[in-house]
Amino acid sequence: CEVRESLNDPQSSAVANFEMDPETMETKSLTDYFNKMHRDVMMGMS
Amino acid sequence: MQNENRTVVHYRMEASCLDLALEGERLCKVGDYSAGVSFFETAIQVGTEDLQVLSAVYSQLGNAYFHLHDYSKALEFHHHDLTLTRTTGDRLGQAKASSNLGNTLKVLGRFDEAVVCCQRHLDIAREQGDKVGQARALYNFGNVYHAKGKSICWSGAEPGDFPEEVITALRKAAEYYEANLCMVNELGDRAAQGRTYGNLGNTYYLLGNFRDAVASHEQRLLIAKEFGDRSAERRAYCNLGNACIFLGEFERAAEHYRKALQLARQLKDLAVEAQACYSLGNTYTLLQDYERAIDYHLKHLIIAQDLNDRIGEGRACWSLGNAHTALGNHDQAMHFAEKHLEIAKETGDRSGELTARM
Numbered sequence: 001c002e003v004r005e006s007l008n009d010p011q012s013s014a015v016a017n018f019e020m021d022p023e024t025m026e027t028k029s030l031t032d033y034f035n036k037m038h039r040d041v042m043m044g045m046s
Numbered sequence: 047m048q049n050e051n052r053t054v055v056h057y058r059m060e061a062s063c064l065d066l067a068l069e070g071e072r073l074c075k076v077g078d079y080s081a082g083v084s085f086f087e088t089a090i091q092v093g094t095e096d097l098q099v100l101s102a103v104y105s106q107l108g109n110a111y112f113h114l115h116d117y118s119k120a121l122e123f124h125h126h127d128l129t130l131t132r133t134t135g136d137r138l139g140q141a142k143a144s145s146n147l148g149n150t151l152k153v154l155g156r157f158d159e160a161v162v163c164c165q166r167h168l169d170i171a172r173e174q175g176d177k178v179g180q181a182r183a184l185y186n187f188g189n190v191y192h193a194k195g196k197s198i199c200w201s202g203a204e205p206g207d208f209p210e211e212v213i214t215a216l217r218k219a220a221e222y223y224e225a226n227l228c229m230v231n232e233l234g235d236r237a238a239q240g241r242t243y244g245n246l247g248n249t250y251y252l253l254g255n256f257r258d259a260v261a262s263h264e265q266r267l268l269i270a271k272e273f274g275d276r277s278a279e280r281r282a283y284c285n286l287g288n289a290c291i292f293l294g295e296f297e298r299a300a301e302h303y304r305k306a307l308q309l310a311r312q313l314k315d316l317a318v319e320a321q322a323c324y325s326l327g328n329t330y331t332l333l334q335d336y337e338r339a340i341d342y343h344l345k346h347l348i349i350a351q352d353l354n355d356r357i358g359e360g361r362a363c364w365s366l367g368n369a370h371t372a373l374g375n376h377d378q379a380m381h382f383a384e385k386h387l388e389i390a391k392e393t394g395d396r397s398g399e400l401t402a403r404m
Binding site for chain 1: 244
């Protein structure tokens with residue numbers, strides 16, 4: 001039936017396709033790095 | 047004095063690169079990936095001798111391109127990050143670069159290479175005693191095998207009726223998701239549990255285990271509600287509706303799709319609103335409630351026209367033609383059948399055109 005046929009057409013608003021949860025990308029935080037650098041400098045000064 | 051000057055110049059250069067990169071990070075955090083990319087690329091042009099900063103910039107640039115769906119650029123930068131972290135002997139950095147590279151290769155359909163990256167991520171996480179990393183590597187493995195299975199699904203086949211190669215890949219995906227669930231349950235990581243239940247549910251669905259699919263999506267729904275994550279909630283309702291269709295529980299499917307529609311409207315996402323209307327139209331057709339089916343197919347038609355989605359429009363016309371035929375509204379049925387034929391010709395949909403001519 002049409003419901004099942006529509007599983008194969010990802011380009012259209014007519015898709016009754018299942019939907020995945022997103023990928024989890026790993027992050028390398030510059031803010032954390034900056035804060036750590038700043039803390040180290042402050043500790044070096046005290 | 048000369049040394050001091052060099053230090054000042056060096057400091058300024060470092061500050062400039064890091065400042066630009068920090069701004070890039072801020073922009074990406076608020077979802078402005080294009081602007082983020084500009085800042086990161088300028089940061090690279092300015093340059094830095096701090097290899098940890100450079101690694102983070104490569105990594106974030108790769109992620110920004112990933113979010114912008116420019117996967118070849120994402121691949122390029124995650125690859126630079128992996129090479130750099132290998133050179134510096136940064137094991138944690140290598141694990142993260144491998145993970146991101148694996149996710150990118152998966153999207154590009156390069157599954158064998160993606161598996162190698164997932165394995166490297168898993169090996170390093172184990173070596174470092176990093177349970178969170180291990181769990182994430184298992185989730186990525188599941189995603190790679192799921193995508194591999196889905197990519198070789200026969201276009202005409204239905205869930206549960208795929209070739210052996212597809213079933214093998216999907217079973218592997220389920221095994222990795224189940225192994226991941228054991229770890230994230232132990233870690234008490236509810237957000238990770240939610241993601242895995244969602245994808246595991248879709249894997250069971252493709253394997254034809256619709257009862258297990260429903261159980262997984264119900265868990266996904268529960269966790270989405272705990273976090274107030276309405277997008278995930280909408281996805282769970284949509285996936286639950288799909289599984290219920292295959293279980294022959296059409297009333298229950300309609301109930302889930304109605305909730306998905308309500309959430310799509312709250313989220314102001316027209317494309318998913320159209321999908322929910324289309325699903326509801328089809329479900330009411332299965333329930334032989336053609337008046338309601340027409341109502342939802344018309345709603346779908348209007349949104350498809352707004353979105354300039356000719357394929358969606360064609361499908362809506364086809365469905366409307368069928369529903370009107372069932373009600374004996376022959377003039378209306380003919381009108382929509384002609385409209386469907388016109389769109390099928392325009393979009394080069396040969397099977398649609400042949401069906402319309404019948």
